[in-house]
Amino acid sequence: MNPFLSPFNTPFATPPFEEITNAHFLPALEQAIQEGKQEVAAITANPEAPTFENTLEALERSGEKVGLVSGIFFNLNSAETNDEMQALARDISPLLSDYTNDIMLDEALFARIRQVHAQKDQLSLSPEQHTLLDKTYKSFVRNGALLSEAQKQRLREIDKELSQLSLQFGERVLKETNTYSLEITDQKDLAGLPGHAVEAAAAAAKEQGKEGSWLFTLHFPSYIPFMTYADNRQLREQLFRAYGSRAFKGDEQDNQETILKKVGLRQERAQLLGYASHADFVLEERMAESPAKVFEFLETLLGYAKPVARRELEELTQYAHSLGGPQKLERWDIAYYSEKLKMEKYAIDDEMLKPYFKLETVIDGVFQVAGRLYGLQFRPLKGVQVYHPDVQVYEVLDEQQQHMAVFYADFFPRPGKRNGAWMTSFRGQKKVAGENVRPHISIVCNFTKPTATTPSLLTFNEVTTLFHEFGHALHGILADGTYESLSGTSVYWDFVELPSQVLENWVYEKESLDLFARHYQTGEAIPEEMIRKIKASANFMEAYQTVRQIGLARLDMGWHIARAASITDVGAYERELLQDTDLLPPVAGTSTSASFSHIFQGGYSSGYYSYKWAEVLDADAFEFFQERGIFNKDTADLFKKHVLSAGGSEHPMELYKRFRGKEPSPEALLRRTGMLN
Structure with missing residues (x-):
C-alpha cells in the first residue's frame, strides 16, 4: 500500500516516514502529476468567463499532492539520502520540470489568466489577491507564455537539463565531502586541539575500523575545530586544500564542465525570455531590482569594509609574527591565529563558552525567546513518525493554547545529510474553505554530536546558527496567509533572510542569554563579564568577513552576467572576479565555484548578495527593538503582523515600512559592525 495514495492517518496529518520507502515516491508522483493535470484541464474547460476565483484560486489549489510528494522527497534527499534516492532524483527532477512547463506553457490557461489580469483594476481584490494575480501572470510570462512554439520547446529542454545539472553538482560535492578523511596516527599531531574534537575524531576512526588513530573530515563539526586549533600548520594546509579542491580535480567528480554548461543554459534561457542576463531575469523579482543596484550596493559596502579589513589583517599578521608564526599568512x-588573537584581546574563546551552550538548553532558550516575543509554546510531540532517530518533534501552541504548527528539529551530521544548516517545510500554511491549515516546519543542522563523556556543546557560532534557522522557522510557524504560494518564507529572496538574521541578535543580549546560558555541569548562569566579552568581540575580524562575503556575492553575480556564458576556464575567471576582494593570495588547485552549492545547486543564483542586504534590514530592525527593549511586546507584535505572518502577501518594502515606519538605512549595519568612520 502506497502511503501517499490516501490521506495521512497520523497526528496533524504528519508524513508517515516509517511507512514510506523509496519505491513509493515515483508511482505516487506520477499519479499526483496526473491529478494535477486533470485539475488544470478542469480550469481551462470551464465554460464560464474567467474570474479570479475560477482561474487564479483554482490554479493555486491545484497540484497539492505533487507538492506534498516532491516536498517530502527532496527534503529527505537533503537530510537522509542514499545512492538509490539520488538515482531516483535523476528521474523525478525532469518529471517535475515537465509538469511545471506543461502548466506554464498551457496557452488556454494563460489566456484565462491574461484576461483576468487585464481587468484587475476593475476587480475588488484584496492586496493579497492582487499579489497572487500579478505574481501568477508574471510567472507565466517569465516561464515563456509569450514565446513561439519552437521557443517554448527549447525552454522545456533547457529547464530539464538545468534540473539535472543541479542534482549532479550537489551529488558530486556531497561525495567529495564524504569521501575524504585525514587520518592521524601520531598523537603529537593533535596538539592544540580541544578534547571534544579529539574524542570525536577517535570515535570517527573507530567507526571506520581504524581504532587507535583519529579521523578528521570535511564536515564542519570536524573541519572547523581542526582549522581553528590544530598547531600543525602542514596538516591545516592539507585539510584546507582538500576542502577547497572539492569537485575541482579534473576527475569524474569534477564540477567545472557542469558549471560552464549551467551558466550557458541560464544565459540562453534569460535571452530567450527577453532579458540581458540571468541576473537581470532573477533580480526583476527581488528588492534589489537590477544587477546595477546589486553591484552598487556591494561596492558601497566594500568601500567601508576593505580599509578596515586590511588593518585587521595587518594586525593579525603582526600578532602571528610575535608568536613566531609565518612571515606571510x-x-x-x-x-588559527584569529582565535588566538581574539583570546588575547578579549580573553574569550569557544572552548570557554561551550560549557554554557549545551544543545538542549539552547533549544529551550530559543523556545523561551519565541515565547516572550510571540507567545509561542513548544511541547514534545509523541507518536509522530520521524525519518531518522535523531529527529525531535514538537507541537507549537499560541497563547490561547491553539495549535500553530508541528516543528521538526534534526541537529547532527551523518553521511546521508548534506553540510550546512537550513529550514524547510513538509507542509505549508494556507486557508481553505474557512480552515486555517497549519504548517509542518523543520530545521536541519550539523552540530557536534554528544560523545560517551560529553553532551553536545555548541560553539558560539553554532548557537547563532540555531537562532538563525529558528528565525526562518518562526517565519513558517507564524504564517497566516490565504494562499500557500504567498505564505511564510514564500517572499523575495533578499527579504527571506530578515527573520533569520534578526533573531541572531538575541544571542548577544544579556537579557536573552540569562534565560538559557548555563554551565552544563554546575548549572551556573553565564557570567556577566563573559557576556560583555561576547559583545565586545562580536565585531572581531568583521570587516575581513564582510569583504569575504562581498567576494562571494560578486562571484555569484559574475557567473550570471551575460559575459559569463563565453567563459571557458572556471579557475581563471574566478580569480579575476575575486581579485578586488582577495586579501590573501589564491591557492592553486582550489576553487570556490566548484563547490558553491548555494548558487549551482540551491536557489541563490544572483541572490548571494541577499545575506548582506538582509543584514542591512536586520541591523535596522534590531535597532528598533533595542530602542524599546528587546522583549517589548508592541514591537514584537508589529514584526509578527507585518513581517512574520504577512509572508509574501505584499511587496516586502511596503511590509517593512509598516513595521519600521521608514525604509531601512545601511548606516545601522555600519554602526553595528564598527565600520562607520
Missing part, C-alpha cells in the same frame, strides 16, 4: 592560518 595563508588561508589556512587565518582561523
Whole structure:
C-alpha cells in the first residue's frame, strides 16, 4: 500500500516516514502529476468567463499532492539520502520540470489568466489577491507564455537539463565531502586541539575500523575545530586544500564542465525570455531590482569594509609574527591565529563558552525567546513518525493554547545529510474553505554530536546558527496567509533572510542569554563579564568577513552576467572576479565555484548578495527593538503582523515600512559592525 495514495492517518496529518520507502515516491508522483493535470484541464474547460476565483484560486489549489510528494522527497534527499534516492532524483527532477512547463506553457490557461489580469483594476481584490494575480501572470510570462512554439520547446529542454545539472553538482560535492578523511596516527599531531574534537575524531576512526588513530573530515563539526586549533600548520594546509579542491580535480567528480554548461543554459534561457542576463531575469523579482543596484550596493559596502579589513589583517599578521608564526599568512592560518588573537584581546574563546551552550538548553532558550516575543509554546510531540532517530518533534501552541504548527528539529551530521544548516517545510500554511491549515516546519543542522563523556556543546557560532534557522522557522510557524504560494518564507529572496538574521541578535543580549546560558555541569548562569566579552568581540575580524562575503556575492553575480556564458576556464575567471576582494593570495588547485552549492545547486543564483542586504534590514530592525527593549511586546507584535505572518502577501518594502515606519538605512549595519568612520 502506497502511503501517499490516501490521506495521512497520523497526528496533524504528519508524513508517515516509517511507512514510506523509496519505491513509493515515483508511482505516487506520477499519479499526483496526473491529478494535477486533470485539475488544470478542469480550469481551462470551464465554460464560464474567467474570474479570479475560477482561474487564479483554482490554479493555486491545484497540484497539492505533487507538492506534498516532491516536498517530502527532496527534503529527505537533503537530510537522509542514499545512492538509490539520488538515482531516483535523476528521474523525478525532469518529471517535475515537465509538469511545471506543461502548466506554464498551457496557452488556454494563460489566456484565462491574461484576461483576468487585464481587468484587475476593475476587480475588488484584496492586496493579497492582487499579489497572487500579478505574481501568477508574471510567472507565466517569465516561464515563456509569450514565446513561439519552437521557443517554448527549447525552454522545456533547457529547464530539464538545468534540473539535472543541479542534482549532479550537489551529488558530486556531497561525495567529495564524504569521501575524504585525514587520518592521524601520531598523537603529537593533535596538539592544540580541544578534547571534544579529539574524542570525536577517535570515535570517527573507530567507526571506520581504524581504532587507535583519529579521523578528521570535511564536515564542519570536524573541519572547523581542526582549522581553528590544530598547531600543525602542514596538516591545516592539507585539510584546507582538500576542502577547497572539492569537485575541482579534473576527475569524474569534477564540477567545472557542469558549471560552464549551467551558466550557458541560464544565459540562453534569460535571452530567450527577453532579458540581458540571468541576473537581470532573477533580480526583476527581488528588492534589489537590477544587477546595477546589486553591484552598487556591494561596492558601497566594500568601500567601508576593505580599509578596515586590511588593518585587521595587518594586525593579525603582526600578532602571528610575535608568536613566531609565518612571515606571510595563508588561508589556512587565518582561523588559527584569529582565535588566538581574539583570546588575547578579549580573553574569550569557544572552548570557554561551550560549557554554557549545551544543545538542549539552547533549544529551550530559543523556545523561551519565541515565547516572550510571540507567545509561542513548544511541547514534545509523541507518536509522530520521524525519518531518522535523531529527529525531535514538537507541537507549537499560541497563547490561547491553539495549535500553530508541528516543528521538526534534526541537529547532527551523518553521511546521508548534506553540510550546512537550513529550514524547510513538509507542509505549508494556507486557508481553505474557512480552515486555517497549519504548517509542518523543520530545521536541519550539523552540530557536534554528544560523545560517551560529553553532551553536545555548541560553539558560539553554532548557537547563532540555531537562532538563525529558528528565525526562518518562526517565519513558517507564524504564517497566516490565504494562499500557500504567498505564505511564510514564500517572499523575495533578499527579504527571506530578515527573520533569520534578526533573531541572531538575541544571542548577544544579556537579557536573552540569562534565560538559557548555563554551565552544563554546575548549572551556573553565564557570567556577566563573559557576556560583555561576547559583545565586545562580536565585531572581531568583521570587516575581513564582510569583504569575504562581498567576494562571494560578486562571484555569484559574475557567473550570471551575460559575459559569463563565453567563459571557458572556471579557475581563471574566478580569480579575476575575486581579485578586488582577495586579501590573501589564491591557492592553486582550489576553487570556490566548484563547490558553491548555494548558487549551482540551491536557489541563490544572483541572490548571494541577499545575506548582506538582509543584514542591512536586520541591523535596522534590531535597532528598533533595542530602542524599546528587546522583549517589548508592541514591537514584537508589529514584526509578527507585518513581517512574520504577512509572508509574501505584499511587496516586502511596503511590509517593512509598516513595521519600521521608514525604509531601512545601511548606516545601522555600519554602526553595528564598527565600520562607520
